Amino acid sequence: MRSASLTQPEVRGQILATAERLFRAWGYAKTTVADIARECEMSPANIYRFFESKAAINEAITEVLLTEVEQKAEAVVAEQRPAADRLRKLLLEMHTFSCERFLKDTEVHELCAKAMREQWGVIDAHIRRIRSIVRGLIAEGIKSGEFAKADLDFVETCVNNAMLPFCHPQIVAEQFAKDHKRQAAAMGEFLVRALKG
């Protein structure tokens, strides 16, 4: 694809899509900025106008993936159903998405695991957004009387920590063989019961 007729955000998107495709095909380590430039039919210098390094491309790809998770979470929370149902569904959907992305696609898994190990800024921002989505859902449930009155900081912290084993790339990869989906459903139920008090 020639980039001459594209807007700046479109070129950025083109570079990211190409980089992601090469990472999946060849692995992250073996893909160079020159490879990405050649596939995009542009010069490496042009790539560097958009991303200062291969690490920056990596971080941007991770961000796209994490934004997808957040949009899924927001969609579940926006449904017109009891908060308890939404919390159960949220946990299961995030778990299913994590399994699909991290287990079927080892390059994506390695990318996200690396991002978490190295504590990139995108991960922190993602965790804050997910926590805020879960917090909003719990607050709604308390307001409607569905959940018992509680210290919101306290329950939000605990619920998010309890959900983590079902969404974290490393844990999902380690536990997958062990009926983890059933365990995710059980955790949803456990949390709902705890919140109902």
Next chain:
Amino acid sequence: MRSASLTQPEVRGQILATAERLFRAWGYAKTTVADIARECEMSPANIYRFFESKAAINEAITEVLLTEVEQKAEAVVAEQRPAADRLRKLLLEMHTFSCERFLKDTEVHELCAKAMREQWGVIDAHIRRIRSIVRGLIAEGIKSGEFAKADLDFVETCVNNAMLPFCHPQIVAEQFAKDHKRQAAAMGEFLVRALKG
């Protein structure tokens, strides 16, 4: 230390202690079986009589560490105190131990993280033992009437998953900076309240 006068288990212990010391000093990757043999003043062939490979030494060192965690957990559960207090203490102690071992000692951290990623048999056995210790504690609490009647499989699975973020080497390393100890205490309280029903 000469090994001629030692029993077989003592020689095995000597090899493990020496290997662990070298792994900490030089790193796991840089330490060879020949290095360990030289430090033990024995031949590499003699090492191989006890451990078939460096990986087997690695697994045995991990097992020693995991046994230490299990003994700590058993000691807390054996205390003469309400089950709720023991559950809170168990979570905090396992978290503190994980922080001490995994954060101050990056070689130990890498060894355990590798063991978990690669799903060594020792990890599975350890998880089963910890789950069984927690299960026993919950069963006691239900029997004494301190915790509400519940499906033991269900609550044990959920409580163990909820404790995982505070004991897993990867999560502990990622979350440590973020007031994780306070979060561990909050989770202990959350679980006790959920179990009391």
